Amino acid sequence: MDRPPQMLITNFDVLHYHMCHRTGLASLLGTVRFLVADEVHTYSGIFGSNVHYVIKRLGRIAAGMQFVAASATLDNAAEFCRRLFGTEMRHVCGSGRRGSIEFAMILPTLRKRSSLMVDVAKRLTQGRHRTIIFNNTHRSVELFAMQAKNAGINIMVHRAGLNPGYRNLVESEFRSGRLQAISSTSTLELGIDIGSVDGVISSPVPINRLMQRMGRAARKGQRGYAFLALGDDPISQYYGNHPGDYFTDVEKAYIDPKNPFVERLQILAMACDRPIRAGEMPGHDATLQEQVRAGNLRRAGSLYVPSRKAQKLLGEYNIRGIGSSVYITLDGKRLGHRALPAALEELHSGAIYFLAGRRYLVAGLDYPDGMSARLQRIPEDHSYYTKALTSERPTIDDIYETRSVFGMEVAFCGLRIRKTVGGYLKIALGQDADQGEAVSLDEPLEYDLVTKGIVFHAPRPLDSIAESEDAGYVEAGGYHAAEHIIIEGSNMITGGASRDLGGISLGTSGLIFVYDGAVGGNGASWALYDRLEEALARSMRIAADCSCSHRKGCPRCTFSYRCGNNNDFLHRCSALEILRRINAGEPTKLTAPTQDDRALV
Structure with missing residues (x-):
């Protein structure tokens, strides 16, 4: 130059x-x-x-x-x-100046969080308040936009994975006032100029991340409105019972330069x-x-x-991700890509894929040779979406270090996880995820994930819990439920890291694995390893606070929306006893997994 x-x-x-x-x-x-x-x-x-x-x-x-x-x-x-x-x-x-923003933490009791968020968004937009609705995953952002459109809200989607031209269109439409609402992931937390914003609605994120989202509103001196929408999940229910803790659970960023x-x-x-x-x-x-x-x-x-x-x-390398990607095509035109292993769960044949507020049927997946998925248009009133059914098998490649947590030996290690997508659920819109119709794939899809994570041997539940039930189910279900609660309940303690974590409990062995979902590791499991005492104490309170009477538990305590077994093989009372015994300091030692241990994810 x-x-x-x-x-x-x-x-x-x-x-x-x-x-x-x-x-x-x-x-x-x-x-x-x-x-x-x-x-x-x-x-x-x-x-x-x-x-x-x-x-x-x-x-x-x-x-x-x-x-x-x-x-x-x-x-x-x-x-x-x-x-x-x-x-x-x-x-x-330093400190900066903010406009006047009215804030409310809301917890639905008789309906789903998405329904409440749609209602709040409708009230704001009817009052001519331009609004951003933040959710934390691609699927939840797309699903919310569909529900909001059905409620008559003028809304578009903004998230990573969409073509830059489309995202620019969304930004300009909102800036001009022709668009009243945007359903977004964290892509709009940053300083992109989208004009005046009056209202912000957010699903749960750490308080400092929420402050970033709230800072989008009232920048022109007008009165702003911000809502934190809790829901039917363990961390939301915890904050519903202990709201003051939300304001001390600050985000801690993490990286892994040794990946x-x-x-x-x-x-x-x-x-x-x-x-x-x-x-x-x-x-x-x-x-x-x-x-x-x-x-x-x-x-x-x-x-x-x-x-x-x-x-x-x-x-072929993208510094915003790692590992191979599956390209997404429609009518022979490339629309985007999805990284492995998530691509196998979202782009298998028969899957419903969400893209820019519309749903498409995956007509075919060419894997592992062609690494591409072919989409097919379906009617806008299509009545269901899909969720993959998966299984996982962990192998410990290397143990980097160990430490004692309440007397329990915990290792931070290198892992190799064989992930298999064997089928999927067809779930009607508005239906609970565990009520869908199961469909098997003709050929299971497999992927080996090399990553990092933690592993520990949890104590056995008391024999008295299983007196009137199958002992094996009670024990395996307790470990599986405890694994769910530990991951979901640690979300804010680790700065929202649970979105980047996966988990496996190995049958009745007592071995529980929590691992980074990114190839090679991204530091999320280390964040949990570093603060595991706090996470285990909170997990016990989540299990104890829930008033449900179901053997499996419920979305407020033991369920995980990411569970590859569709929240099967869970036992809440057994999990609570396991967590109590951990927090009481019952010592355990790590043991090697055997081939007979059944993995529950």
Whole structure:
């Protein structure tokens, strides 16, 4: 560039691309003196682990940079930024001015959370208050938009995975006033200009994340309205009984710079940026040698240089995720993609897939050869959606460390999990998920997930609990239910990490696994490992507080919407006894799983 700018506004995806390809922009990056990262809390999980390496790579090109990071929501700012930037950071606190916002925490008792959120959204939009409704998953955002449209609300969807052109359309329609409501994931928590917002409705997130969402409203000086909509799930019911705890459960961001998959690919990217000198990266010598053996790097004197194979690998790499993706097509046109293993649960043949407020039938999945799913249009009044039925089998590859939690031996380890999608449920709109019609796939879909997680051996429930029931069911159901409660109940303690976690209980063995859902690990299970005492204490209170009389429990205590067994094989009283015995300090030792242990997920 003949006239380079003094300031460049960009993102880490762009930096990654241009450094890899040594473009004209990359040649200017050696002059960078300050790197300012806004909304730094968004660099949590796998994306943050990649950003850690992009920053390290930029530091090789532009020595002596000064880092500045900003966030309105991070509680562990100094610790997180030290891990993200790889250097010590000085913590500076400040405060800003907000408009006047009326806030209400609402808990439905006789209907579902989505129904209550639709009602609140309708009242706001009828009063000509432009509104954003936040949910935490792609499916819940899409389902809410469908329900809201049926209620007569002028609404569109905004989430990751939609084409940029569509998201830009949603933003411009809302900014112009032609659109009254947006159903969104966290994509609109950030500073995208969508014009004036009057109302915000949010499903449960940590209080500092809620403050970020609420900050969307009343920016023009008008009165704003914000609602936290609790629901029929363990953490919502906990806050319904202990509302004051919500305001102390702050989000803690997490990354895992030691994710081996991220490290391998980012070391290749580093060599593409500029050849790596022998001895330059002392913490990554083993990875460099591994990549030489794999043919991705070669030695040229004292330098490591990339091969053509490395360039091809990086050309398919997305720093916002990791692992392979399944491409989604309609009428021969590519509409987006979904990463594995989630793609197998959402894009198997016969699945109903949600995209931009519409539902499509998955007419075929080409896996593992073609890695593509073909969608087919269905009528807008189509009456059901689907949920995958899955099974999982864990293997411990490596134990990194262990510690005692209330006398119970807990290990943080490397795991290999064989995930199988064997069928799905057809669930009518408005019907409870566990009441759907089960359908088996002609050919089960399988995927090996290499990740990280924690494992422990929970105590046995009292024999007296099983006096009038099948002892094996009571014991296995107790461990399975306890696994659900621990994951769902820890959500806010770990900063919302439960969305990134999976769990397995192995039959009557007492072994419970909680693992990162991302390939290679993303730090979510470490966040739980680090605060497991708090999570176990809260889990016991959730199980004890619930007034349900069902043997299995209910959505307020033992159910999980992600359960691959459709919330079968659960026993609430047994789970409560197991959690009480853990919290009372009953010691247990880890044992190796056997092939006979049946996995419940």
